[in-house]
Amino acid sequence: MAQEDRRSRRSRRLLRDALVALVLERGYADITVEDITERADLGRATFYSHYTDKGALFTQIAADLQAELDERLRPLLNPPSVGFSGKPVLEMFRHAAEERDAYRVILRGEGDGRALRRLVDARTAAAATVFRARAEALGVTPRIDVEVLARAWVxxxxxxxxxxxxxxxxxxxxxxxxxxxxxxxxxGRYWANGFEGEPPAAPQ
Amino acid sequence: MAQEDRRSRRSRRLLRDALVALVLERGYADITVEDITERADLGRATFYSHYTDKGALFTQIAADLQAELDERLRPLLNPPSVGFSGKPVLEMFRHAAEERDAYRVILRGEGDGRALRRLVDARTAAAATVFRARAEALGVTPRIDVEVLARAWVxxxxxxxxxxxxxxxxxxxxxxxxxxxxxxxxxGRYWANGFEGEPPAAPQ
DNA sequence: CACGTTTCTGAACATGCTGTCCACTAACAT
DNA sequence: ATGTTAGTGGACAGCATGTTCAGAAACGTG
Structure with missing residues (x-):
């Protein structure tokens, strides 16, 4: 009833860690499959029995991370509350701190930035949904385009x-x-430099 | 007294345009030098007489664009004014609209995101300088860390x-x-949904 | 423990892209 | 018209890729 052979899990984990470490050191483009397997202390053929190529491994890493983040944010975004607690942001920062290296790789835009764009798009879509729900609940029309608002915020x-x-x-x-x-x-930044004494309290 | 042989200029321009077009179509990583020269209708050897490799051409394109932007922003940032006119932002948007495809390539994070990171770092450094100068001129201590402020704004x-x-x-x-x-x-976003009537006027 | 199954491995291979070189031709500036 | 520079196609070695295979090692299970 084991979900997977222990060797497979081990190999995948080693390959994942090796890729992340190497990308941080030398950049995604400068790394070969052999570099990865060497660092992971595995045969090159083993790599190809798990992934079709370097890109597939990278995509998998990014997808796993994304799924993990989504999982952690789900309870904070659903149901959507009207106020801004900032909890989802803090949760993302905490997740990023735990998976620091993997996040750094993705946020550097390695792998042609596809993974980063995916992350940004997902968070933007979520933010836009919240903004729209909030505007509707309050019965107001945002003075700033919701798409711009969401893109800027993310x-x-x-x-x-x-x-x-x-x-x-x-x-x-x-x-x-x-x-x-x-x-x-x-x-806003208007208050950020100490203008006009105390700024108004943030909403709950 | 001519600055450069007409053929060289022509070839460089063709190679530049070909790379940008191809990257938008298929992504930086999937493009070979031969793809570029074929699109540019030049011999492959010609490419190597101008650039050492694909990365060099890409880097050159990004550097040229960056230099052009810096040139256009210089008069707007120097001397640093205390108020925020938003002129530098508008100027960047206009420049980007003129060089739309090249900007899209860079902003997508193609080429491992190095070019994008370079752009962001340059604008962040400029923004931080302005923020610091402004805080000092007003004799206040920003309530938010200037580095965070600049990163967020850019x-x-x-x-x-x-x-x-x-x-x-x-x-x-x-x-x-x-x-x-x-x-x-x-x-700030606090006002973005129409909260509390009219927000305060923006400073000059 | 003993078994059948799965994974790992190294080697070999064809393929495609790279970057360099060269001799020749075409285009250029003056 | 002439000397100079750039473009060209072909050939080359080097390297990474992705596939295949047969033997060895590790695994899960009863």
Whole structure:
């Protein structure tokens, strides 16, 4: 009743780890299948018995990560609440911290950026849905196009996350960064420099 | 006194255009040097008399574009003004509209995302400088870390720009999108749904 | 433990792209 | 008209790819 042969699991894990490590060191394009199997201490033929090529392994890694993130965000996005708690953002940052290297690979846009685009598109779609639901619940028409709103919001998150994951050691905690992101996003940069005393309280 | 042989200019331009077109069609990784020269209607040997490899051509394209953008932004960023006019953002959007295909290639993160990262880092550095100068001129301490502020602001711009360049035909003009971006960035999403009546006027 | 099954492995192979070289021709600037 | 520079096609070795196969090793199970 075992789900899979232990050797297969081991090999896949080794190949995955080897690819991530090598991409961080030398970049996706400069790596050969043999580099990967050498680092993983496996025969080259073993690679091809698991994946059709380097791209397939990379795609799998990205897809797994994406699925894991979606899984963790699901309970926070469903049902959609009207207020912005910032919980999904914090959860993404925590997930990224746990899977730091894999995230760095993807956020660097390795592999022609397909994986990154996929991630951004998924988060953007989710954000747009929330914004639309919120506008409808409040019976208002957003002064800013929802698509622009969602792209900007996700662009902000991803850009800051990418920077945060590359800084070593991190000057700020996940909680601090996401608090800033949420604050900035809700209240705007206008207040960011201390203009006009205390800014209004953020909504719940 | 001619700066360069007409044939060289012609070949470089043809190779450049061919690469950009092919990358948009099939993606950077799937393209061979022969594909490029075939599309450009040149001999393969000609390619190697101009560039060492595919990456060199790509890097050159990205560097040229970057230099052109920097040139156009220089007068708008120097000297740094205290207020946010949004002019640099609009100028970038206009430049991108003129060089749409080349921008799309770079913003998709083709070529392992190096070119995109370079672009983002340059704009982030410029933004951070402006933010710091502004905070100092006003004698205030920003409530949000300047690095986070700059990363978020540039991430917003780039994400929206990438989306805008891919939409066809564009639903919004460059002026409309940049106005939204500036508005959003200055006043925040808190007001974006029509909360609390009129938001405060943006600073000059 | 003993069994049948699955995975790993190294070697060999054809294929395709790379980057270099060269001799020849065409296009150029003056 | 002339000397110079660029483009061309062909040939070449080098390297990574993806496939195949038969033997060895590790596995799950009863």
């Amino acid at each position: 662009g902000e998150q991803i850009a800051v996350l990418a920077w945060w994951l590359e800084s070593d050691p991190p000057r700020l905690s996940a909680e601090e960064v996401t608090r800033m992101l949420l604050d900035l996003s809700l209240r | 991430g917003e711009q780039i994400a929206v720009l990438a989306w805008w360049l891919e939409s066809d035909p564009p639903r919004l003009s460059a002026e409309e999108v940049t106005r939204m971006l500036l508005d959003l960035s200055l006043r």
